[in-house]
Amino acid sequence: MTKLFDRRVALSAFFTLGPAALLLLGLAAAGRVAAWLVAAALLAAVAIGLLAAALTAKATARQAQGLTLAARELRSGRRPASLLIEEHGPLHHAARELVSAAQSLLAELAALAEQRDEFEAILRGMTEAVVVTAASGEVMLLNDAARRMFALNSQTDYRGHNLVELCRDPAVQRFIGAAIAHSGPDVLSTEFDVNISGPRHLRASAAPLARNNDRKPWSVLVFHDLTQLKAYESLRTDFIANLTHEIRTPLTALRGYAETLLKGVDDVATQRRFLSIIGRQSDRLARLIDDLVELSDLERGFAPLRIQQVRPERLAEEAIELVRDRAQKAGIELQVRCDQGLPAVMADYDRMNQVMINLLDNALKYTPRGGEVVAEARNSMQAGQVGVELIVRDTGEGIPAEHLPRLTERFYRVDRARSRELGGTGLGLAIVKHIVQLHQGRVTITSQVHEGTTVTVWLPAVAGVAAAARQEA
Ligand SMILES: Nc1ncnc2c1ncn2[C@@H]1O[C@H](COP(=O)(O)OP(=O)(O)OP(=O)(O)O)[C@@H](O)[C@H]1O
Ligand SMILES: [Mg+2]
Numbered sequence: 001m002t003k004l005f006d007r008r009v010a011l012s013a014f015f016t017l018g019p020a021a022l023l024l025l026g027l028a029a030a031g032r033v034a035a036w037l038v039a040a041a042l043l044a045a046v047a048i049g050l051l052a053a054a055l056t057a058k059a060t061a062r063q064a065q066g067l068t069l070a071a072r073e074l075r076s077g078r079r080p081a082s083l084l085i086e087e088h089g090p091l092h093h094a095a096r097e098l099v100s101a102a103q104s105l106l107a108e109l110a111a112l113a114e115q116r117d118e119f120e121a122i123l124r125g126m127t128e129a130v131v132v133t134a135a136s137g138e139v140m141l142l143n144d145a146a147r148r149m150f151a152l153n154s155q156t157d158y159r160g161h162n163l164v165e166l167c168r169d170p171a172v173q174r175f176i177g178a179a180i181a182h183s184g185p186d187v188l189s190t191e192f193d194v195n196i197s198g199p200r201h202l203r204a205s206a207a208p209l210a211r212n213n214d215r216k217p218w219s220v221l222v223f224h225d226l227t228q229l230k231a232y233e234s235l236r237t238d239f240i241a242n243l244t245h246e247i248r249t250p251l252t253a254l255r256g257y258a259e260t261l262l263k264g265v266d267d268v269a270t271q272r273r274f275l276s277i278i279g280r281q282s283d284r285l286a287r288l289i290d291d292l293v294e295l296s297d298l299e300r301g302f303a304p305l306r307i308q309q310v311r312p313e314r315l316a317e318e319a320i321e322l323v324r325d326r327a328q329k330a331g332i333e334l335q336v337r338c339d340q341g342l343p344a345v346m347a348d349y350d351r352m353n354q355v356m357i358n359l360l361d362n363a364l365k366y367t368p369r370g371g372e373v374v375a376e377a378r379n380s381m382q383a384g385q386v387g388v389e390l391i392v393r394d395t396g397e398g399i400p401a402e403h404l405p406r407l408t409e410r411f412y413r414v415d416r417a418r419s420r421e422l423g424g425t426g427l428g429l430a431i432v433k434h435i436v437q438l439h440q441g442r443v444t445i446t447s448q449v450h451e452g453t454t455v456t457v458w459l460p461a462v463a464g465v466a467a468a469a470r471q472e473a
Contacts, residue, residue: 172223
């Protein structure tokens, strides 16, 4: 580049000095000027020309070097700091153009980088799994949720892998196949069950990602995990079905006996029996509604706890006293066992008393005459946290293992007819679980058929609950 400019300077010197030299030579030939003078003038002109050429070449070289450095900096994405623009330099215009082009280019690059960052943040924050594939099914982009959904490694770069190979579930593979084959501009959308680290229900959609006309479109695949939503939906449907059933049973009895009585029953003893059934069924309905309201208040946080320091022994002993008469009538022996030096718990006494009564009520209901029911309060450390266990143990009929995980669900009963016969609504343990959870505690149930059942309520000791209560306040 420098050489090119050298030549240009030499040429311009030649074209300016050339005619002057010719003029001088002409004058010398005409004898008007002495030959030595002409030679001196020519020498001086050549020297001046060469000096000018050298100076210009140096300036040009300096600016050319500046331009080269600037181009290098531009290539690495930096604003070209080293580009000096000399007002009258030979490359003045080119440099100015370059600076302005560089500035707009850099601004555009910065805007693009910002857009890319925003896009990546959106992708990262999405709960839906997003995968972009090329027309061949090759992965071009995949967000964190997709890695989690398809149990993929969080570090591996999966670009270039075929999505069908990354996800082996047949339903997902069928969908990917359909998405790749799908050529229309509309969005392909479907729902299916999969088994990827457990059963799940997915909603998947595929939209074409148009690229340059000559290239086949890519596909944007979005997978939405609806498993939890489906579970809630089925819980809600089950709840309504159960509720309807629970209400219908006493209502049918009420209507039936009332109608019979209205038609006229002469026998007073029968009348009394019918009326007592009506009374019992009305009580049952009222209890069902009370329990439901209670449960709903607990779930929605409408039942604030009146937290105070409570001695665990008091919870065990007073609850036992409240059921003593009943146990005596049922021929069941009652026991209380409490560890020495138990720490206090921060609890709502009435609520925790309700928990103990519920558990003792179950124990008495499902333990035959001659059995034993024990209420215990024990020291217990769980996951490094000091706490207390309140235990209700019976020697009753026990619960088959397959029912244990569902016992705290609303209306869940091992033997529906039996529980109903005993006046149960199937909401007792659901209420227990909610109250205990509000106290930051846990409920566990273990049981052996024909041997008995043990329900353990773990509550954190004062320090733990006090902190939790402060947080809530
Ligand atoms: N100690 C126990 N022994 C045997 N089965 C039990 C025991 N405790 C609970 N169960 C079983 O768990 C089911 C659910 O108990 P839960 O207390 O929620 O309902 P319930 O006692 O039937 O009705 P409610 O408590 O509303 O009066 C019971 O129906 C019963 O089948
Ligand atoms: Mg119960």
